Amino acid sequence: MPTIEHGHTGRLVYARLRPNEDLVQSIEKLCLAHGFTRAMVRGSLGSLAQASLESAGGAVEELPGPAVEVLTLCGEVALDAGGAAVARLSGIVVDPAGAVHAGRFVSGRNPVCMTFEAVLEEWVGE
Numbered sequence: 001m002p003t004i005e006h007g008h009t010g011r012l013v014y015a016r017l018r019p020n021e022d023l024v025q026s027i028e029k030l031c032l033a034h035g036f037t038r039a040m041v042r043g044s045l046g047s048l049a050q051a052s053l054e055s056a057g058g059a060v061e062e063l064p065g066p067a068v069e070v071l072t073l074c075g076e077v078a079l080d081a082g083g084a085a086v087a088r089l090s091g092i093v094v095d096p097a098g099a100v101h102a103g104r105f106v107s108g109r110n111p112v113c114m115t116f117e118a119v120l121e122e123w124v125g126e
Contacts, residue, residue, distance in 0.1 A: 010122035011036075017116040023048060024107040028085035030120060031077045038123040041089060044073035046116030051093050053103030063101060067113045069094045073105075077120070 013034050017026045031039050047070060051063040075089035092102045 005125055007123055007125040009040075010124045012042075012122070013039075013120040015118050015120065017046070017112045017118065019114060020049065020111045021116075022108055023110040023112060023116060024087050024089055024105050026112075027089065027118060027120065028077060028087045028107075030118075031085045031087075034120075034122075036077065036085075036120065036122045037079050038125065039077045039120045040123055041073055041075045041077070041087075042119040042121050044070055044091075044116065044118045046070055046118075047113040048093070048116070049111045049113045050109075051095075051101070052106040052109035053093070053101055054106055055103050060106060061101060061103065062109075063093065063095045065096065065113065067096060070116070071100075073118065076123070 013030060015030050047067045050065045051068040053061050071092040071094060073089060073091040077085050077087040080086050089105045094100055
């Protein structure tokens with residue numbers, strides 16, 4: 001049976017990630033910098049120099065650039081038992097040839113191309 005959690009949304013962070021910053025790790029750092037223990041990724045706009053996506057079955061697909069456009073990005077960030085932020089981000093991207101791919105973004109392997117903008121919304125549990 002699913003667990004029901006009660007809480008409310010808190011602060012919003014609108015962030016611009018710079019070239020060559022990793023998408024997943026940058027969002028984790030943003031949450032720590034703003035004191036978020038949990039957050040939801042609400043929106044994004046930008047492209048990656050290359051992308052690495054993990055499928056539901058665990059296979060990893062490497063998508064070379066020069067620019068992989070991100071169509072959708074969603075997910076959440078939470079602190080682990082050691083206090084480190086862990087982001088679980090999924091999305092849909094389009095490679096330079098126009099093919100569409102989807103999956104979970106692999107941490108450390110999704111560098112921003114030019115800029116990337118993301119919106120994070122704090123979750124405050126009760």
